[in-house]
Amino acid sequence: MIRSKVSAAGLRVVLFAAAALSVIPMLWLVLAPSKPRSTFSTYAPLAFGSFENYGVAWANLMSFQDGIVLRWAWNSVWYTAAIVVIATASAVAAGYALAATAIPFRRTLVTITLIMMLVPSVALVLPLFLQATALGLYNSPWSVILISALNPFGVFLAYIHFSTAVPRELYEAARLDGATEMGLFARIAVPLSRGISAMIAFFAFTAAWVNYFLPYVLLGRGESYPLPVGLGVLFSATPALTPAAGTNTLPIGRPEIALAGLVVALPILFVFLASSRLLTRGAFAGAVKS
Template sequence: MTDHTSVRAGARRPQRYLPMQILLGFLVIYFLVPFWWVIVNSSKDAPGLFGGGNTLWFTDQIDYLGNLRQLFTYDGGIYLRWMLNSTLYAIAGGVGATVLAVMAGYGFAKYRFAARRFSFAVVLGALMVPATALVIPTFILFSRLGLTNTVWAVILPSLLNPFGVYLMHVYARDAVPDELLDAARVDGAGELRTFFQIALPLMRPAVVTVLLLSAVASWNNYFLPLAMLSDNRLFPVTVGLGLWQGIASANNAGTTSLWSLIILGSLVSVIPLIIAFFSLQRHWRGGLSVGGLR
């Protein structure tokens, strides 16, 4: 803790407890080991993968390009399709769920309408309903409507995000002053204009957070698409890789190439979300604190 470091950090002097930083270092290694393993092993060809040797280090043959070509051409390029499906489900489900949650959270926070307390209590109660418990009846209802095995079977149920409503409610209540809304109304702005021009900009950190959380939930969803879809061209990448994993495990001998596809496929599939999280970091961190404060 020399003088120049404390100047650099401004008002708060940087705290560096060395033992704790060493502990952090070990934990970072633990959290990164699976990524490292996947990065290393997706560079190998089948002999390198199965030939023994150090599983945590590269072999002489580093062949990312060849493996990528194999991944994206296998079975008529089905992997790229899975990635695009995942993207579609994440964007459609995420944006839809966010629009609904922002409107509902704002409505619950700022209007005293009939049955408001009761409705909000029901929404909070819904947080406790196991999401997977809804999949079986939803599947039967959708199959009656002929919606199973379509993209709608995955997108429509993803629109439901009670936690998003809860988060938006808390945020709108605290971050949007009633006086400001009243002032806008007195100045002649309609309710919708007040919402879009006054409230929405104030709620932006929470909106980004809810959008990110809903998109991640859709991207990561496994149970719902697994139950709803039977055509593998509609699979998201989670269900697709699960399928490959099942095939590869069932007959280990004949499908050595599939293992290397699964390894590289796992690596490629996590890249979009990691980029999204890092690039939007500034926005979601402000919003995450809200959910925990009440």
């Protein structure tokens, strides 16, 4: 009895410490723009300055290259939206095909999907760059969108869902009733895949929103950059972070950098909170087979 109480108390301490390590950096990111740049270092790390300083930090951020940060933000929004739609639709369709149809070499395709999940994305950057260049897509947003929409992890999630959570008898009964494969997919598979689709969309959104290396390689123009790449340009031009930038007169300091980081981080948090119920449903979709 005493041992179990000690174990429970120890578990709570570990969970609390893990939660604190996760929350404190985000809390600092929220509070840092509230402090004036001139006296930033005199404040405690988690101290609050004033709401007016958020406006000052935003105005300073907008002064960089005539407000190009807004252009980067818009690029991130539409790149990510296109990637999420294409990645989710293609992953659900491919997962259904692998799990519920008799396509040739099905096991081989599942194995290839697993292998592609294990290959580091950095290792594929050079061949993807050469492929995009050969197709005339270099410096085009569609090079980033189409390549990022290739989602082996999403395909595997959908494959597991359709293999375990949806009874095969349901597919067979629909086929006996004369349903075509497209009709079966649209009327049975898609309505039953809402949870797993939300999970695939969330992972696709997270990966696309913070993607840095691929857009950096495939996009050569600053106005085409998404936020992560654009903020890299901003950071490299800021003496507060990059001493090699010299002593330029940009009014960019640690409050502005923290605000820029907050702009990148908040959408992921909002999307997670808005879709948490569907994500939970997707996580347990295959736990019990009907």
